Amino acid sequence: xxxxxxxSEYVDRLARALDFxxxxxxxxxxxxxxxxxxxxxxxxxxxxxxxxRRAVASFGxxxxxxxxxxxxxxxxxxxxxxxxxxxxxxxxFLAMKARLAWYVVMECATGQMGALGDIVVSIDRFAFWLAxxxxxxxxxxxxxxxxxxxxxxxxxxQLGRFVLLCLAATGALIASVVSDGVLTSLRLxxxxxxxxxxxxxxxxxxxxxxxxxxVVSVRGMTRQTASTARAAFRWHS
Amino acid sequence: MLKGHLDMIVLAALSAGPAHGYAVIEEIKxxxxxxxxxxxxxxxxxxxxxxxAGLLAGRWVTAASGRRRRVYAITRRGRRELGxxxxxxxQFSEAIGSLFKGSRPWQNPA
Numbered sequence: 001x002x003x004x005x006x007x008s009e010y011v012d013r014l015a016r017a018l019d020f021x022x023x024x025x026x027x028x029x030x031x032x033x034x035x036x037x038x039x040x041x042x043x044x045x046x047x048x049x050x051x052x053r054r055a056v057a058s059f060g061x062x063x064x065x066x067x068x069x070x071x072x073x074x075x076x077x078x079x080x081x082x083x084x085x086x087x088x089x090x091x092x093f094l095a096m097k098a099r100l101a102w103y104v105v106m107e108c109a110t111g112q113m114g115a116l117g118d119i120v121v122s123i124d125r126f127a128f129w130l131a132x133x134x135x136x137x138x139x140x141x142x143x144x145x146x147x148x149x150x151x152x153x154x155x156x157x158q159l160g161r162f163v164l165l166c167l168a169a170t171g172a173l174i175a176s177v178v179s180d181g182v183l184t185s186l187r188l189x190x191x192x193x194x195x196x197x198x199x200x201x202x203x204x205x206x207x208x209x210x211x212x213x214x215v216v217s218v219r220g221m222t223r224q225t226a227s228t229a230r231a232a233f234r235w236h237s
Numbered sequence: 238m239l240k241g242h243l244d245m246i247v248l249a250a251l252s253a254g255p256a257h258g259y260a261v262i263e264e265i266k267x268x269x270x271x272x273x274x275x276x277x278x279x280x281x282x283x284x285x286x287x288x289x290a291g292l293l294a295g296r297w298v299t300a301a302s303g304r305r306r307r308v309y310a311i312t313r314r315g316r317r318e319l320g321x322x323x324x325x326x327x328q329f330s331e332a333i334g335s336l337f338k339g340s341r342p343w344q345n346p347a
Contacts, residue, residue: 024285027307028281030305030307031258031281031306031307032278032281033304034257034258034259034300034304034305034306034307035257035258035259035277035281037302037304038257038259039259039277041302042259042263058276058277059276059277059278060276060277060278060279061278062278064276064278064279065278065279065281065282068279068282069281069282069285071282071286072282072285072286072289075286075289076289146290147286147289147290149243149244149282149283149286
């Protein structure tokens with residue numbers, strides 16, 4: 001039977017407290033275990049279990065450490081959402097350009113889009129460039145924020161502003177994707193179904209999936225912000 | 238008060254050269270003459286936060302014991318940040334010192 005280890009139990013508790021970020025939990029488990037074993041080796045007075053207990057006591061409460069890491073993890077996620085927003089906008093742009101290039105190459109009959117088409121094209125352009133501008137503003141804003149040591153009301157307000165920028169960029173992007181969908185339907189409404197329509201449909205699918213991915217990403221960050229705020233409130237009250 | 242300056246303390250401890258978390262804490266204790274005996278776990282969120290901000294760079298190495306450990310080194314940006322914080326701190330410390338030196342009773346309390 002394996003000997004009980006205070007250190008192993010401690011790193012297990014710490015990893016459980018960090019369950020909001022599995023990759024961080026894995027990395028920290030290894031890092032903290034090395035720290036504690038080093039502390040035991042440097043101060044081996046008494047028996048092994050006693051030395052391990054001293055090392056663990058000096059390290060501190062795992063929940064307090066996890067509460068501080070929750071802020072670090074949230075900041076990392078927010079930065080990723082900022083980058084994701086820019087990437088998604090770029091993917092939508094490329095899909096749109098690929099579809100237009102395909103129409104040219106295949107000399108597709110464009111169908112009669114008429115006045116409705118003109119209006120939708122205007123909406124599409126405005127919504128897309130709005131998404132680009134607001135997305136870049138959000139990315140620059142989140143990148144400029146300094147991560148605080150603890151979750152403060154001020155940091156929560158800053159994240160709230162970032163979420164608003166993300167929602168505005170996502171909303172504009174969705175409007176652009178919907179406009180693209182309408183334009184694609186108008187273009188393809190005339191000709192018969194053939195392989196010519198495969199690329200437009202695939203490019204539209206890429207746009208829709210990218211926009212949905214961005215919505216999921218922003219929603220995940222909003223949820224993590226709320227749970228970090230709750231944990232910080234529980235820990236500090 | 239110490240919590241507000243942890244970033245500067247950790248950057249200062251790593252300015253001497255790369256080290257793993259345990260060595261950073263020992264260096265802080267040693268350089269402060271034991272005055273900064275922090276709960277050791279509080280230093281790790283700081284190390285991770287500074288790494289995320291690009292002020293530290295971390296890498297995994299294999300220690301003599303065979304265990305994998307993460308070693309942190311201060312980056313050029315980290316040194317610049319430390320220099321700026323140090324200048325602010327020295328200015329603040331000098332101002333407080335001047336205030337204490339100038340303590341004397343009011344000539345005319347009314």
